[in-house]
Amino acid sequence: MTINSAKFVTSAPSVGKAPATDAHEYAFIGRSNVGKSSLINMLTGRKDLAKTSATPGKTLLINYFLINDSWYIVDLPGYGYAQRSKTQRAELEKMIKGYILGRAQMTNLFLLIDSRHEPQKIDLEFMRFLAENGVPFSIVFTKVDKMGVEVSKRKIADYCAKLLETWEELPPVFVTSSEDKRGREQLLDYIEELNRLPLAGDEK
Numbered sequence: 001m002t003i004n005s006a007k008f009v010t011s012a013p014s015v016g017k018a019p020a021t022d023a024h025e026y027a028f029i030g031r032s033n034v035g036k037s038s039l040i041n042m043l044t045g046r047k048d049l050a051k052t053s054a055t056p057g058k059t060l061l062i063n064y065f066l067i068n069d070s071w072y073i074v075d076l077p078g079y080g081y082a083q084r085s086k087t088q089r090a091e092l093e094k095m096i097k098g099y100i101l102g103r104a105q106m107t108n109l110f111l112l113i114d115s116r117h118e119p120q121k122i123d124l125e126f127m128r129f130l131a132e133n134g135v136p137f138s139i140v141f142t143k144v145d146k147m148g149v150e151v152s153k154r155k156i157a158d159y160c161a162k163l164l165e166t167w168e169e170l171p172p173v174f175v176t177s178s179e180d181k182r183g184r185e186q187l188l189d190y191i192e193e194l195n196r197l198p199l200a201g202d203e204k
């Protein structure tokens with residue numbers, strides 16, 4: 001898919017304040033600093049569309065971007081940032097979960113995992129939450145440019161093997177780098193495929 005236009009639309013503090021739309025939308029979630037905002041910039045080819053930062057906890061609202069005047073990308077705040085107060089973390093979790101469970105237009109959630117790390121409890125628990133609630137999601141491994149090809153392949157294979165200890169099958173898996181644009185075509189092709197499906201609630 002070619003990206004012809006990508007525009008910031010609005011930031012919402014909760015799903016209740018999210019824009020009323022009638023189009024497919026794809027949200028990006030994962031731990032703070034995993035590379036959500038960078039991936040959105042890489043996919044859209046716009047360097048500063050989503051705000052990124054070397055310090056975790058940059059994105060704090062539900063950010064909407066309109067792509068090709070026809071579908072939306074949603075940048076969500078990261079979860080699990082330890083430096084935040086318990087109250088702040090609980091509020092963010094409420095916002096994130098409220099959005100994920102309450103947004104009928106969300107066609108797919110991309111769950112980002114740093115490809116360098118071993119499986120983390122917080123991510124595994126989050127996947128369980130998604131599965132239990134029937135949320136359609138895919139796994140996106142990020143920052144593969146930070147390792148050699150063989151090491152990253154092994155790490156990702158180990159991660160998937162760990163998931164298969166408890167899961168019968170894996171959701172779609174993508175391997176990406178926002179630095180060298182690896183995985184861009186695969187992700188955009190997948191979105192293009194999903195864009196052709198009827199929007200949830202629109203099936204006749």
Ligand code: GTP
Nearest residue numbers: 032033034035036037038052053057058059078178
């Ligand atoms: P929060 O909004 O704080 O939850 O973070 P985020 O998940 O949006 O992460 P962000 O995109 O802001 O990136 C965090 C840091 O990781 C930044 O310093 C990025 O430059 C870096 N980064 C993100 N993706 C990649 C990647 O694919 N490769 C490399 N080398 N660095 C990356």
Ligand code: MG
Nearest residue numbers: 036037058059
């Ligand atoms: Mg961000």
